[in-house]
Amino acid sequence: MGPKPLALQDLEAYWTKEAGPQKWIRVCMDTGGIAAGARQVHQALIDARDDWMLDIHIRQTGSLGLSYADPVVVVGDASGVTGILGNMDPESARELMRLLGNGGRALLEDRMIVPHVRGRSFSGPPQTMILVKDTNAPHPEDRTRFFQELIREELQVHGLADQVGVYRAMDMGLYQKGICMQLLPSRVTYSNVSGPDVRRIIHESLGEGQVLEEMLESGEDPQERIVLRHCGHIDPDELDDYLCAGGYRGLKRALLDMTPEEVIGELKTSGLRGRGGAGFPTWLKWRNTREPLAERKIVICNADEGDPGAFMDRSVLEGDPHAVLEGLMIAAYAIGADKGFFYIRAEYPLAIQRVQRALDQSRAAGLLGPNILGSDFSFDAQVRLGAGAFVCGEETALIASIEGRRGSPEPRPPYPSVKGLFGKPTAINNVETLAAVSVILDRGGEWYAGFGTEKSRGTKVFAVTGKVRNPQLVEVAMGTPIRNVIEMCGGAGEGRRIKAVQTGGPSGGVIPRGKMDTPVTYEGLRELGSIMGSGGMLVMDERDSMVDVAKFYLGFCVDESCGKCAPCRIGGFQMLKLLEKIHAGNGKREDLDTIRDICHCMRSASLCGLGQMAPNPVLSTLRYFEDEYLDLVDAGGQAKRGAR
Amino acid sequence: MRTQTEIGSLLDWVEEMRVRVREIVREWDDQEGNLIMMLHAVQNEFGYISRGVAGVLAKETGINMARIYEVITFYHYFRLTPPGSHSVQVCMGTACYLKGAQKLYDELAQQLQLMEAAGGRQGDVQLETVRCIGCCGMAPAVVVDSETHGRLCPGDILQFLKRKQEARHGS
DSSP, X not given: OOSSOOOHHHHHHHHHOOOOSOEEEEEEOSHHHHHHTHHHHHHHHHHXXXXXXXXXXXXXXXXXXXXXXXXOEEEEEXXXXXXXXXXXXXXXXXXXXXXXXXXXXXXXXXXXXXXXOOBSSOOSSOOOEEEXXXXXXXXXXXXXXXXXXXXXXXXXXXXXXXXXXXXXXXXXXXXXXXXXXXXXXXXXXXXXXXXXXXXXXXXXXXXXXXXXXXXXXXXXXXXXXXXXXXXXXXXXXXXXHHHHTTTTHHHHIIIIIOXXXXXXXXXXXXXXXXXXXXXXXXXXXHHXXXXXXXXXXXXXXXXXXXXXXXXXXHHHHHHOHHHHHHHHHHHHHHHTOOEEXXXXXXXXXXXXXXXXXXXXXXXXXXSSBSSGGGSSOOXXXXXXXXXXXXXGGSHHHHHHHHTTSOOOOOOSSSOTTTSOGGGSOEEEEEHHHHHHHHHHHHHOHHHHHTSBOSSSBSEEEEEEEESBSSOEEEEEETTOBHHHHHHHTTSBGGGOOEEEEEEXXXXXXXXXXXXXXXXXXXXXXXXXXXXXXXSEEEEEETTSOHHHHHHHXXXXXXXXXXXXXXXXXXXXXXXXXXXXXXXXXXXXXXXXXXXXXXXXXXXXXXXXXXXXXXXXXXXXXXXXXXXXXXXXXXXXXXXXXXXX | OOOHHHHHHHXXXXXXXHHHHHHHHHHXXXXXXXXXXXXXXXXXXXXXXXXXXXXHHHHHHOOOHXXXXXXXXXXXXXXXXXXXXXXXXXXXXXXXXXXXXXXXXXHHHHHHHHHHHTTOOXXXXXXXXXXXXXXXXXXXXXXXXXXEEOSOOHHHHHHHHHHHHHHHHHX
16 A cells, blocks of 8 residues: 555545456464464465465455364455365465466365355356265264265266366365265255265266256355455455455445435434444434534444453454444544544454554545545544453443543443543444444445344344354344354254353353244344343353353353442352352252342342343343252252261 | 662663653653553553552653552453463353363463472463453463464463473573
8 A cells, every 4th residue: 555545536446446367365364263373374375386486366364254164265266266275284285285286176185165155057067076075073084085985986987087076075064964965166065965876966967967956955155244244355454455345435425425414314224233232223323422512522443342252343353444444434424523442352462453554554545534535524543452341341431441440330321422432422333333334335224224134134243152063253134043043053063962052141141942943133132031242152062051151151240340339249249159159069949039139139220231231141041941050959958968 | 688780770770661651651642541551551561560660650641659550450451460471371251161261271270380399480381361362263262472272282281381481491
């Protein structure tokens, strides 16, 4: 990026620029990828390319969300992505470069992650490759190898062994569907393939071009990637990349073609609600902040993702920082603010670095500063760091923290929209909300409202972790049943049964297996005694004790309580003591009643969300798994009587 | 008794510290609500926020000590004591907890105690827990000297530390 500010026509040139013919490789280098060794893979790719003097473009990108497969590498050319490879290491990186250098495809045994795009017919050239995988087991094992050999032998019989390669895939996006096979390049996919089926597939599909309907898997991609649209595709450190992907088009539309009221109207049409957890309509927050008369107004991006077990915001900041900045600028324009802050956790050093870089680049390009894109709108933003306090995700505590004070919440009203940071009207939006805003302004509120349900529009990113086969990020339309979200990640790992799913972190609750068909919406989850929260989805299997999980979350809240109000400070502590007593087998049945009383008190009398919501994990485990509490109490009682 | 040279170098260090704190304050002076950012900068520079450094910061900014201490004791991130020369932070996010982070922590603590008992220097390795670092896909996650590692067992971490220590003492 040159030092010259960008004019409107420069931006338009970026938006209409077409991709070059070059082959490329992208290495997912977010915190998770780097931890798994993505830097070494990146370096090995560069070394191999330079050794063999190949014309292949290598660059870093954010996470595709496939945490289970880190380090992940994406391979492609002008036509788009041609392969995704997981569990890479420097040796396989070199092997990949060798394959591509020889004009081959990115086919590495046990490393291929097969996208959900599947074919329905053989219109293309003759089949050249077969991918095979036993989808009942997570790791490559004998059955996959056995079928690989079987297919090879069958190809030999048909005289095709030299033309058709057979490779083992790492993950086919299908689970519990037996042996699956995908034929390339048509992507026709068969599931539950048995030994005799192999002969038919080779004879009829490969030989005669027939699709075997009874085995065909034609499912579509269950994900809708709107917030994660660029993650894993663009280089988060390059403004050019974001612009080529259509970046800042939403800002241009807002600044040059719309009044602030129209921007708020567009958000109203979209139905976007705050993705930080509470689900307050974004347009209403902005209108409320626009209304008060004040000399200065402020916008804040809340990137204090303190919810343990959630990493959506980190991935978006590390993978697409400009999209969040663009959203923040649009928010500032809509409410009439000239100053913005990113409040980011200090525990996310890479996210901080990438956001800081995005700010510097935008400033150099004239996208931050006075009279942006020749309009009357002037705006600048800076990064402020959190310091390890969960309560600072609460908006009044967050404001106190940016002001340089300890993060104690204040009673509301006055709401921040009237009297916020430094006493000025302030709008605070979550990372995911802002990343959605920039694309809503680009593609229109109506387009966005086309996803999701009546009351919960659009999409939501979930971080699915815990006892799940493939921990990863998924983005789905609101209203998708919880079961589908878990199944996208392969269901429970190690062949066990899922017991419950926890959503909303320390402020949320558990959802038992019997309620897994509940659609994910703000209302649906609240009815079950949980909340949407920021999007952590923790899967627990039969071995996990619900009392232990409740104790873990409550311990977290007690530790993070700021101590200002008594219900949270004292109630939480006493309840934790009782839970510890029960967990150790010394509890009585009356203790459960006391716990319920304390929960009620904390809920109604605590000052802020932390204290009001802290009982949720306890109450919801009591609601669905009271047996486990009673078992512990009764077993403890019996053991004591036995000792006597 | 300290020799005069030792006292001299100590005074030099104090003077250098003052200069550095002054630079940090100057960098943030015109920003509203700058205290936490200055504290971050101070901790990055000195590894922790000692009483002496906090005193200089109070003098330079005019913010009284009570308020500085109110802030640094509230936030988990700020340290009031010097860190060990190596740090091992075990993530206690929910995903890591479910995958055995507590057990990992306990075993590490035990191993480190044994190492110290066997003649290792005290405070050489600082073992702590940390709130979710957002690497839930790699649970259990551990940060060793600001490098994040995933899916580790205690043995891996100890070996890793040993290699680092050897590399340091060898050079």
